[in-house]
Amino acid sequence: MKKVLIPTKLESIARELLEQHGGYQVIQDQSTPLTELIAAHPDLYALIVRSEKITAEIIDSLPDLRVIIRAGAGYNTIDTQYARKQGIDVMNTPGANANAVAEEVIAMVLADARHIVSADPSVRSGKWEKSRFMGRELAGKTFGIVGLGAIGRLLLKRLQGFDVRALGYDPVLSEERARDLNIELVDLPTLFAECDFISLHLPENDQTRGLINRDLLGRMKVGATLVNCARAGVINEKDLAETKQSLSLRYLNDVYPKDEAGDKSIAAVADLMLPHLGASTVEANTNAARRAAEELIEFDDKGITSYVVNRDIPAGLDEAYGDLAYTLAYLCRALVGGDHPLKAIETSFYGTLKPYAQWLLLPMMAALNKNFDRSMDYAAALQYLKDMGIDYRDREADPSKGFENSITVDITAHTDGDQLMVYSVRGTVTEGNLMISRINDFDKLYFEPKGHAVLFTYADRPGVLGRIAAALANEQINIDDVRNPHNAKGTQSLALLKINQPASPDLVRRVAEEIEAQSACTLSF
Secondary structure, eight states, X not given: OEEEEEOSOOOTHHHHHHHHHSSEXXXXXXXXXXXXXXXXXXXXXXXXXXXXXXXXXXXXXXXXXXXXXXXXXXXXXXXXXXXXXXXXXXXXXXXTTHHHHHHHHHHHHHHHHTTHHHHXXXXXXXXXOTTTTOOOOOTTOEEEEEOOSHHXXXXXXXXXXXOOEEEEEOSXXXXXXXXXXXXXXOOXXXXXXXXXXXXXXXXXXXXTTTOBOHHHHTTSOXXXXXXXXXXXXXXXXXXXXXXXXHHTOEEEEOOOSSOSSSOOGGGGTOSEEOSSOTTOSHHHHHHHHHHHHHHHHHHHHHOOOTXXXXXXXOTTOOHHHHHHHHHHHHHHHHXXXXXXOEEEEEEXXXXXXXXXXXXXXXXXXXXXXXXXXXXXXXXXXXXXXXXXXXXXXXXXXXXXXXXXXXXXXXXXXXXXXXXXXXXXXXXXXXXXXXXXXXXXXXXXXXXXXXXXXXXXXXXXXXXXXXXXXXXXXXXXXXXXXXXXXXXXXXXEEEEEEEESSOOOHHHHHHHHHHHTOSEEEEEXX
């Protein structure tokens, strides 16, 4: 029998399911220190943990360990890279706490709007301060949800009984799906400007860190409420502190850089603080426990690896093609515009890449949506696209075209006028270097996506490239490489310039207006 240790407070359903299976010996002990449990059970096959730190030293002390499951979504307390080196799969249970977090947002908003926390001790002390605790209602207000993944959609569902107007921001959710959910998709500046309440549901990564900054916060209504049950780093705390006072904002917080006791810098800003209670419900704990046990059983009995978060790329596939798939999708997304809802994605995999089509979809999804969990497998990715209302088709590649080991990505998106636009890019890997070979009708580009670049398409005429170069020079930006082809009819031109530093979106917008560009974007590969 395989020995499994659960050294944490976790609902008994995990132990019960594993024991009912018959293939596992389960030790569940939340009282004994982890180091002592490991010393007593060096022959462990699997660990199921919550917030316990699983270090390289712990992994080294368990020579038979093959699986670590985090009963929850985040796994930053586990040394996943070292586990991979030792042949150990790390898994998580994303979504198990989604409803708990959604309900927590409702609880925090209502508690703050009706002064529940401060009114209770006032009455208990014998006071009767009704005028002091004049509250606000949700009915008739505009509620914004930033991120419409599992939690965001559940929050939207919970809000439906409050008669609110719902605005949402999610760069992947389709217009059709948004209509089904009864939410209006808008860009972030519009959402922050129009909402009375805003709830954040974003992961923290390089793209979202500090996303909620002075510019967005300064657009908020006087007296509006911002709720953060996502991650501490998505908000620029300094900007929040400065903006909050001038606009009399309310800030409700449940997330911190570290989940531990001690002083919190956000205490000087927050009107309501909770000790990261989002997942702290009996039901969420039970869901995570059940999922952890089921994932271990499916992993062992059926080889299902849907929630492994530290797997290497498939055997036989050059890692560069995963980077290529990500880069092509990123480029396509930049071309259609980050705020335009997607309608469809089509792919073609040529040469020896066809057998890896399912795996290569995952880095593409990560490029299209920073909220996408790359621990998903192909089936989960397809379900995610379905949930977002996005059609996906992997076309049968035509080998006669000679695009050996190339990838083509086409994206269809809605424009501001609800018209459709399509962008198509193709690329390959040459001598270990990524290469963009085509963008729409502009073929044979042979452009290496590395560093920073700007891209414009426009009606072909003399002098446009010079005007672009002059605008960059005025900003002290040097040009390292240029591609300036015409389309087959000679009516359209593409200017793709590799530059020595990032070009600001404002600069690109000004240049686009000057040259009457059909499309324009700034890129950082």
